[in-house]
Each structure stands twice: as C-alpha cells, then as structure tokens.
Amino acid sequence: MAENKRYKKFGSLQPNVDDIMKWNAELPENAFEPATSEEKENFIQDRKSVSYWKDAWRRLRKNTVAMVALAIIIILTLFAFVGPMVVPYTYKQQIRGSEALGLSHYTYEDIQAIHAYIEEHTGTGVLSPDEAVEQARAEAEANGKKLSRIEEAKIRAQASVNAESSEAEEETITESQAAKELGLKKKPFGYSEKELERKASGEKVFPHVFGTDDQGRDIMVRVMVGTRVSITVGICAALLVLIIGAVYGSISGYCGGAVDAVMQRIVEMIYSIPEMLIILLLSATLKPALEQFQNSGNGILQKLVTILGPNLISMFIAFGLLYWVTMSRIIRGQILQLKQQEYVTAARALGAKGGRIIRRHLLPNCIGQIVTTTFLQIPSAIFLESFLSFVGVGVSAPLTSLGSMCSEALSGLNTYPYRLFIPAVILSLMILSLNLFGDGLRDALDPRLKK
Amino acid sequence: MRKYTIRRIFMAVVTLLVVACLTFILMNAIPGNPWLSEKAPSQATIDALNAKYGLDQPVPVQMVKYLGNILHGDFGTSIKMQKNRAVLSIIMEMFPVSAKIGSIALLWAVLVGVPLGCLAAFKRGTWVDSLLRIVCTLGISMPGFVVATILLHTLCGGISGVKVFPALFDGSAKSYVLPCLALGFYPMCYLSRQTRTAMLDSINQEYIKTAKAKGLKNNKIIFKHALRNALIPVITYLGPQIAFTLCGGLVVERVFSIPGLGRYFIQSIQNRDYPVIMGTTIFLATFIIIMNLVVDLCYKLVDPRINLSNGGH
Numbered sequence: 001m002a003e004n005k006r007y008k009k010f011g012s013l014q015p016n017v018d019d020i021m022k023w024n025a026e027l028p029e030n031a032f033e034p035a036t037s038e039e040k041e042n043f044i045q046d047r048k049s050v051s052y053w054k055d056a057w058r059r060l061r062k063n064t065v066a067m068v069a070l071a072i073i074i075i076l077t078l079f080a081f082v083g084p085m086v087v088p089y090t091y092k093q094q095i096r097g098s099e100a101l102g103l104s105h106y107t108y109e110d111i112q113a114i115h116a117y118i119e120e121h122t123g124t125g126v127l128s129p130d131e132a133v134e135q136a137r138a139e140a141e142a143n144g145k146k147l148s149r150i151e152e153a154k155i156r157a158q159a160s161v162n163a164e165s166s167e168a169e170e171e172t173i174t175e176s177q178a179a180k181e182l183g184l185k186k187k188p189f190g191y192s193e194k195e196l197e198r199k200a201s202g203e204k205v206f207p208h209v210f211g212t213d214d215q216g217r218d219i220m221v222r223v224m225v226g227t228r229v230s231i232t233v234g235i236c237a238a239l240l241v242l243i244i245g246a247v248y249g250s251i252s253g254y255c256g257g258a259v260d261a262v263m264q265r266i267v268e269m270i271y272s273i274p275e276m277l278i279i280l281l282l283s284a285t286l287k288p289a290l291e292q293f294q295n296s297g298n299g300i301l302q303k304l305v306t307i308l309g310p311n312l313i314s315m316f317i318a319f320g321l322l323y324w325v326t327m328s329r330i331i332r333g334q335i336l337q338l339k340q341q342e343y344v345t346a347a348r349a350l351g352a353k354g355g356r357i358i359r360r361h362l363l364p365n366c367i368g369q370i371v372t373t374t375f376l377q378i379p380s381a382i383f384l385e386s387f388l389s390f391v392g393v394g395v396s397a398p399l400t401s402l403g404s405m406c407s408e409a410l411s412g413l414n415t416y417p418y419r420l421f422i423p424a425v426i427l428s429l430m431i432l433s434l435n436l437f438g439d440g441l442r443d444a445l446d447p448r449l450k451k
Numbered sequence: 452m453r454k455y456t457i458r459r460i461f462m463a464v465v466t467l468l469v470v471a472c473l474t475f476i477l478m479n480a481i482p483g484n485p486w487l488s489e490k491a492p493s494q495a496t497i498d499a500l501n502a503k504y505g506l507d508q509p510v511p512v513q514m515v516k517y518l519g520n521i522l523h524g525d526f527g528t529s530i531k532m533q534k535n536r537a538v539l540s541i542i543m544e545m546f547p548v549s550a551k552i553g554s555i556a557l558l559w560a561v562l563v564g565v566p567l568g569c570l571a572a573f574k575r576g577t578w579v580d581s582l583l584r585i586v587c588t589l590g591i592s593m594p595g596f597v598v599a600t601i602l603l604h605t606l607c608g609g610i611s612g613v614k615v616f617p618a619l620f621d622g623s624a625k626s627y628v629l630p631c632l633a634l635g636f637y638p639m640c641y642l643s644r645q646t647r648t649a650m651l652d653s654i655n656q657e658y659i660k661t662a663k664a665k666g667l668k669n670n671k672i673i674f675k676h677a678l679r680n681a682l683i684p685v686i687t688y689l690g691p692q693i694a695f696t697l698c699g700g701l702v703v704e705r706v707f708s709i710p711g712l713g714r715y716f717i718q719s720i721q722n723r724d725y726p727v728i729m730g731t732t733i734f735l736a737t738f739i740i741i742m743n744l745v746v747d748l749c750y751k752l753v754d755p756r757i758n759l760s761n762g763g764h
Contacts, residue, residue: 269466274739276698281732284720285477360703369626383568390596391701391717406596410706417604432592 056368066440069433076430080227088163088206089218091225092398126450135157177218210422213408223423226402229395230382232311237319239379242374244320245327250358252328253335260332273323279384283316283393290314309396315388319381330373334366366444375441379434386427402427456748460570470736471521474729475514481725526730532719538730546734549704549711552627554698554707556635560692564639565685568646569673570679572654579700583643590640595699599633599706620709636701638692656680662753683754690746693740 017032035043050058060066084091106114136155198205210219252263290310294302305313338344339362347357363370388394388401397404402423409420501507508516521528526538533541571583590598606616606629622625653659654677662672701713708714713730719727 047519104526265462268462269469270464272463272743273470274694274736276694276700276701277732277735277739278470279727280716280720281474281477283725284725284728285481288481288723346755379592383567386594387596387702390594391705392721393717403594410600413600413604420604424594424600428589428593429596431594432589435588435592 005262007217011093052333052367052448056444060292060440063440063443066437066444069436069440072429072433073437076227076426076433080224080231083224084221086410087221087224089208089221091217091222091400094423101115135331139178164254175363177275180424185233192375201321210418214412219419219422222400223402223426226400226405226423227426227430229399229401230427232379233315233385233401234382234434237316237323237385238374238377240316240319241324241327243379245324245373246331246363246370248324248337249328249331250363254339254354254358255333256336256339264332267328273322275318276387278322278390279318282318283311283388286310286314286317289447296374304434311388311393311396315385315394317345323377323381327370327377329365331363332370334369335362368442370437372442373444376435376438379431379438382427382431382434452751455751457634458607459744463740466509466740467737468518468662470740471518471733472514472536474502474732476510477636478725478729479513504552521733526734527726529719529724529727532715532727538726541715541727542730542734545710545712545715548709549697549700549713552630552634552703552711553629553693553700555631556685557689557692557696558635559631560635560638560642560688560696563680564642565646565682567639567644568685569650569678569681571647573673583647586762587640587644590636591644593637595633595637595702597701598636599630602629602633603706605683609760620707626707630703630707630709633706634696634699637699641692642685645650646685648683649684650677653677662721682710683750686746686750686753687758690743693746697735 010397021027021032060082085436093137133152133155136152142295207219208220210223213222213450248263252260252267287310290305292315294305294310297303308316335358344357344361347361352360385394386406389401391405392404392407394403405423406420409416409423413420472726498507506513517527524539526542529536529538529541567583567587571580574580617623617626620630659672659677662676667676698713700711701717703709704711704714705717712735716728716731716735719731
C-alpha cells in the first residue's frame with residue numbers, strides 16, 4: 001500500500017517522492033513513510049476538527065425557536081405517516097351509523113338515562129285520560145273502594161291537562177336539555193350509539209377523536225392523510241425545484257457571457273408570469289387530456305396518473321416550469337462570486353471540465369444556500385397546494401388534503417366549526433414551524449447572513 | 452433610464468405574448484371538439500361549424516387571429532356560464548369588484564405594515580419587536596382562507612351574540628371590511644417584515660449616526676432619513692404583492708361569496724368554459740405584468756443610484 005502511494009497519480013500535482021529523496025541525500029530513509037496507527041494516536045490534537053455540518057448543527061441546537069419548530073415538524077410527520085397505521089379506519093371508509101359525530105359523546109349509561117328522561121317528559125311517559133281512570137279504578141278496587149263519577153271526571157280532566165302540557169313540552173325537550181337537567185357532561189371523542197353498545201359489551205372500539213363528517217368518515221384519519229399529502233407534495237416540489245434550479249442556475253452562472261444573458265432573459269420573463277394563473281390554467285386544460293390518457297390503457301404511467309390525480313400533476317408541471325426561477329437566481333448569484341476564486345482557476349488550469357468544476361467545486365461551496373432555499377420551498381409549496389385544493393383544483397377525491405377539507409367544511413361552518421379549524425390549525429402550524437426551522441437553518445448554515 | 456425603460460417595456464410585451472400563446476396552445480391541446488353533445492352532429496354539420504368559426508384553418512393562423520381579436524378587445528363569447536355573452540363584458544362587470552377589494556387591502560397593508568416594520572426596527576430587542584415578529588410570522592404562515600374563515604366565523608354570527616359584519620356580501624361598505632382585512636393581512640405581515648429588515652440596514656448607516664450627532668430629533672431621523680432609504684427595497688416587494696393580492700382574491704371571494712372576477716374564474720374552470728378561462732387568464736396576466744412594470748419603473752425613479760440598464764448587476 002505504502003509503495004503505491006509513493007508514485008504520483010496521473011494529473012496530480014503531488015511531487016514524486018522518489019525524486020525528492022534523490023535530490024535531498026540527507027533525508028532519512030523513512031521520511032515519507034505514512035504514520036502508523038500508534039503514531040497517529042500519540043499525536044495530540046489541540047481541538048477536535050469540526051466538520052461543516054457538525055458546526056451548523058451546534059449552532060442550530062442553540063436556537064430554541066428552531067428546535068421547537070423541529071420538534072413540531074417531527075410530531076406532525078409522525079402524526080401523518082404513523083397515525084393512519086394506528087387508527088383502524090381509512091380515509092375513504094364510510095362508517096355506517098356514525099355520520100356527523102361531534103368531538104364529544106355521552107357515555108352509554110348517560111345516553112340511556114337521557115333517553116329515559118326524555119321519554120318520561122314526553123307523551124309516551126304520561127298516561128292518557130282513559131288510562132289514568134283505569135289505573136285509578138284498579139287502585140280503588142285494590143283498596144276495596146269504588147270511584148264515584150265525579151271523582152272519575154276529575155281524574156280524567158287532570159290527566160288530559162297533563163297530556164296537553166307534556167305535548168307542548170315534547171317539542172322543546174332535547175338531548176342537551178335533558179343532559180343539563182340530569183347534570184350529565186359530555187366526554188371527549190366521538191362515538192356513535194352502536195359503537196357505545198359494542199364498547200359496553202366489552203369490545204374495544206377506537207374513538208373518533210375529531211368526530212366524523214356527514215358521510216361517516218373519520219375526520220382524524222382524513223386530517224392525517226391530508227397532512228401526509230401536504231408534506232409529500234411539499235418535499236417533491238422542493239426537490240423538483242432544486243434539481244431544475246441548480247442545473248439552470250449553475251450553467252447560467254458558470255458560462256456567463258451571451259449564454260448567461262439569454263438564460264437570464266428567460267428567467268426574467270418567467271419571473272413576471274403570474275404563476276397562480278398558469279397553474280389554474282394548466283389544471284383546467286390538462287385535466288381532460290390526462291383523463292383521456294388515464295382511460296387509454298393500464299400501464300404504469302396511467303396508474304401513476306390515477307394515483308396522483310390530474311390536478312396534482314398539473315401542479316407539479318407548473319412547479320417544474322415556473323417555480324425554479326428563484327432557486328436558479330440564488331445559485332447563479334453564488335456561482336458568479338465563487339467562480340472568481342483561485343481554486344476554480346487552479347482546477348481549470350489542471351484541465352477540469354466545466355461540468356466537473358460545477359459539481360465538485362462550485363455547488364458544494366454554496367450548499368448552505370441551496371439547502372436553505374430548498375427547505376424554505378417546502379412550506380411555500382404546501383401553502384400553494386392548500387390554496388389550490390381550497391379553490392377546488394387541488395388533489396382530487398377520494399384523496400384528501402388539508403386545503404380540500406377546509407373547503408368541504410366551509411358550507412357548514414357555523415354548525416361544525418371544528419371541521420374547518422382542525423385542518424386549518426394543523427396546516428398553519430406546519431407552515432409556521434417549517435418557516436421557523438428554515439430561518440434557523442439559514443442562520444446556522446450561513447452565519448454571515450444573520451441579521 | 453430611457454434605455455432601461457424601453458428594454459423593460461419590450462420584455463413585458465414579450466412576456467404577455469408568451470402568456471397569450473401559451474394560453475392558446477393549452478386550450479387547443481384539450482381533446483375533443485366544442486360540438487360534441489348528446490346528439491352527435493353529422494360530419495357535414497361539424498365541417499360547416501368549423502368553417503364558420505374558423506376552426507378549419509391551421510393552428511398558427513387561428514392563433515394569430517385570436518391574438519388580433521384580443522387587441523381589438525374581442526375575447527370571444529362564453530359557451531357555458533352565461534351563454535353567448537361577450538367575455539369582455541363579463542370581465543368588465545366582475546373586475547371592478549375584485550380590484551376595489553384588492554386595492555383597499557393593499558392600501559391598508561402598506562399603511563399599517565410599513566409603520567409597524569419601522570416600529571419593530573426601532574424597538575429592536577424589546578417585547579414590541581418580539582410581539583410583532585410573532586404576529587408577522589404567524590401571518591405569513593396562515594393561508595388566506597384560514598384568516599378569512601376565522602374572521603367570518605368570529606365576527607359574522609358564528610359565535611352567538613357577536614355579529615358585527617354581514618356574512619353575505621351585499622356591496623355595502625360594512626361588507627367590504629372583512630374581505631379587505633383578510634386579503635390584506637398576508638401582505639401587511641410580509642411588508643412589515645421586509646420593512647424591519649430594510650430599516651435595520653438603513654439605521655446602521657453612517658449618515659444616520661451623523662444626523663444623530665448633529666442633534667436631530669428621533670422622529671425626524673426616522674421619517675426624513677431612515678425611512679426614505681428603507682422604503683426603496685420595500686417597493687420591489689409591492690410588485691409581487693399586487694399579483695398575490697389579486698390571486699389571493701380567489702380565495703377571499705369564495706369564502707365571502709363576493710361576485711368578483713376571481714370567483715368567476717374558478718367557476719369557469721370547474722365548468723370548463725374555455726373562452727372565459729382564456730379571456731380571464733390573459734386579462735389578469737396583462738394586468739399583473741403591467742403593474743409589475745409600473746412598480747419596476749417607479750423603483751428606478753425612486754432610487755437613481757442603482758444602474759439597472761445592464762440587468763441589475
């Protein structure tokens with residue numbers, strides 16, 4: 001091994017060890033032997049060398065806000081990806097008998113008490129005049145007496161008054177009133193009556209933590225799946241933007257001159273195209289075309305289209321067409337600065353080609369900016385996806401996303417506000433923590449930029 | 452300056468042309484033809500219809516014709532939503548509502564956001580700064596529909612007893628309040644953040660120290676010296692914010708059921724009313740591009756130091 005290292009590799013600037021030995025006769029024979037592991041251990045370092053990432057991580061750890069944001073991101077990711085495995089319902093499963101459940105329920109015993117109370121205070125619990133007379137007669141006979149006609153008439157009149165008043169009451173008494181009278185309180189989580197019966201008989205029933213929607217679908221699972229869709233879309237879009245932006249920006253920055261000028265004019269033009277309109281336009285026009293393609297066969301591509309849905313595909317196309325410009329501008333700016341550095345000149349002098357210089361020397365040196373910009377692309381993609389889903393051109397049913405859940409809940413906002421606010425809060429929390437963590441990441445990776 | 456202006460206008464025209472062509476090509480790529488209905492018409496009928504509407508000509512000819520028509524203000528007619536009504540007249544009816552809400556929203560965003568940003572910069576490190584930072588970070592993290600629905604729910608009768616504003620848009624001054632508030636919230640937070648950064652940059656400059664050393668009052672330093680220079684970068688953010696506000700209007704109009712162009716645009720997409728989609732896209736794109744152009748030119752006017760004639764570098 002040691003012998004091999006003595007001979008220089010082709011293209012290397014390292015001088016040949018044998019030549020040096022020849023020129024300097026006074027050098028000991030083993031001057032250029034590599035150190036043994038023992039020697040290496042004995043060599044005392046003043047300070048442990050810290051890699052770029054370790055250094056960044058150390059700075060990031062000190063940033064409390066970013067760490068809290070990271071914790072929230074991890075919790076949300078677990079919620080989105082592990083949650084649906086824990087909950088026994090699926091996002092499109094319509095559970096019969098548990099439609100439109102709220103966030104809370106009465107226990108099985110309480111429900112029976114409430115029913116009994118309602119029955120007691122409505123028509124069925126009150127005796128009709130004839131029944132009352134019958135009952136009174138039976139009582140009197142048991143006591144060995146007989147009712148006079150006047151007494152019978154009195155009882156009859158009393159009973160009919162009772163019946164009338166209870167009839168009037170019947171309309172007003174509701175479950176909540178009954179519960180109030182009985183002093184019962186709701187317990188958290190939604191259960192349907194059937195599920196409560198099953199639970200009372202000893203079966204284990206998973207609660208509907210956030211209730212169910214009008215079609216009997218568990219809202220919590222739908223929120224989980226929606227979060228999953230949002231995170232996936234965000235990451236995919238960010239990677240797409242990264243790849244296109246990095247390639248375009250580095251070529252434009254490295255080549256310079258006329259190439260750069262033309263490429264920058266294109267960027268400028270794309271920059272001033274209103275993206276939102278183009279996405280809406282794309283989703284309007286690609287939908288029929290993709291649907292036709294979807295029905296044309298049964299290949300892998302068609303299946304992919306079916307899974308993603310035409311709207312998501314048009315969104316990704318729009319990302320690929322329009323959203324990389326910011327990324328490419330940032331990378332170009334960095335590369336314009338970096339390519340003036342000596343090490344690039346050295347690499348060029350040694351005959352490295354443009355592609356190699358970009359890959360090995362320039363891009364690794366602006367990694368901090370690239371990571372930050374890519375990361376901050378995720379919340380903005382999630383933002384956009386939720387926007388599109390909310391206006392109805394996002395993910396297509398039966399798949400759901402946080403934006404489309406909000407949109408569905410809009411019509412019943414006053415009756416079921418939580419159906420809108422739960423996905424909305426999770427969405428906002430996710431974007432907020434991603435933004436905060438992205439800011440922290442930028443401060444950690446690029447301390448020069450810190451304000 | 453003149454060279455820059457000409458170049459910038461030229462770029463805007465090219466962009467517009469690209470958007471228009473893109474729109475036309477996309478619309479042409481839709482499979483099927485407009486004459487398909489339950490009763491399949493005969494080939495002769497289709498040919499006759501194609502000839503009547505010029506659909507038998509090659510696509511480039513059609514495109515040039517369409518673009519020519521647009522220049523004359525002819526955007527075609529609606530085929531589904533309001534049958535046979537000219538698209539331009541629909542746009543002209545709907546757009547003023549959207550524009551009114553958008554401009555009020557942007558106005559309050561600027562009027563509140565910029566001073567708040569200054570305040571945060573001057574009270575840097577105090578609780579005022581922290582509070583404003585929390586609010587603004589929250590504001591740019593909440594999608595427009597979340598803000599809009601929260602406002603709708605809390606102030607329009609969702610909570611019993613609190614019904615300050617009408618839930619349905621009826622054109623009265625009161626019904627404008629919430630949509631504008633919701634629409635302007637994001638730009639307000641965004642602008643205030645940008646102003647804070649720009650202001651911090653500018654108060655660390657030497658000339659501010661000089662002004663302080665000469666004994667100028669704080670107010671004068673802020674408004675006369677620091678703010679003027681801090682506003683320059685803020686202006687650049689206004690261009691994209693105009694586009695954002697206009698597009699954010701889509702959501703707000705849906706939440707508050709406002710009969711604006713944004714809501715109509717979404718409906719036309721859902722109903723596949725292609726002439727309306729095309730017309731609206733081109734109209735809105737033109738508006739946004741012109742607004743961006745105006746903002747860019749203003750930027751140059753406000754700050755003559757920056758030489759933009761060679762691409763801004």
